[in-house]
Amino acid sequence: MTSPAQASRGWDDGLTASFLAGDERALAAAYREFAPLVHTLALRSLSDRSAADDVTQEVFIRVWRSRNTFKPELARLPAWIVGITRNVITDAHSATAREVRKANAVAGAGLAAGEFGAGTEAAEVLADRLLLDGELDRLGEPQGSIMKLAFYEDLTHEQISRKLGLPLGTVKSHIRRSLTHLRSRLEVDHAAS
């Protein structure tokens, strides 16, 4: 697991089918792929290794028990797991509101984002990335192609306009709307958690 592309594309959607069919090996595969991410997100939020262990357990227990509620047409499995992780972390916070207020207060005392080092930053970016994974394909065309050229090939909107034979204004407006859409995907997830 060296890149998020591998992390998410490494997740074979065939495994999702096995997972939905109740194959325990698919749960083990999901754990192998995503437990470090889940653990790091929990550690970042709760600042307690044992709490992060508990959250990780709870996430995969919920993932397995509620697999019937997973809708593959709405999101990929990795994004679903990230969503459950945020919910479990929130539950941990509210169940222990008083203690966590204190923990967060310490966090507020200069222990904000990144205090655990690069790992937690990486976890947030990776979580965001998994949430957006597949979203470019869901944008439809020509938006998907425009955004891929902008994101992955660093083409300017003029270059994209020439390459795809689309008016400059159209390209600009697609970039704006697509970016706004992707942003809302991240924010909806965060609000839900």
Place this chain on the structure above:
Amino acid sequence: MPHLDPEQLSLLAMYEGWEDADGREHLGVCPECAADYAALRRTVDAVKTTPDTASLSVPGPHVWAGIHRELGLAEAVQEDPLGGAATKPADSPAGPAPSNVIAFGPRKKAWWQRTGTWIAAAAAVVMVAAGGIWVSTRPAQPIPLAQAQLTPLAQYSATGSAKVVEAADGSRRLDVTLDKDEARGYQEVWLIAPDLSRLVSLGIMNSDSGSFEVPAGLQLADYPIVDVSDEPVDGNPAHSSVSIVRGTLTS
């Protein structure tokens, strides 16, 4: 200058090198546009950046063991899917996964359902208060102003005590003694406000005891919590969020 138009904002977020001096200047002075820009940047980062997943923390084998037991999974998937990964050295910034493999009976009670360390700390405070504080009346001797029992947090087991003494010249010193040094990185000693909203670093403690000057003018009542943290050697001056022991000073 009016707010940036949404297309301009998108292009700025999308292309870091985008030449738009006026736009960038506006971002510097307009919190509203800056917030929008930050949210869009985060979206772009999520798609474009390759995070370093090698630095993620790896849960220990007991985590999978608990899941396996709770869900009653088959023997075929009994082994920790992360295999040897959990025993790899401390490349996770907050320290290595706990090496103590907890034998799971029934599923471990979630930490937020367990009695908090805070209650233990509070109990320790009560005990100290009940035990009474010895106050010297001999002016030549350092006068203990306050002391605390230090109790371990999370996966640590060190215990100890701390006391603040006042020298004849009025300067104050915090003496900390632990029964062992359990830091994976190094130990740092802090005084923290009761609501944990503020903290003061007193210094580094490389062995199981140390003496630290208390800043003149600092009211102990404002910072009564003594905390010894485990700090990675990462050049980051902030508290690592990983505490080894804590206790509250009482006088």
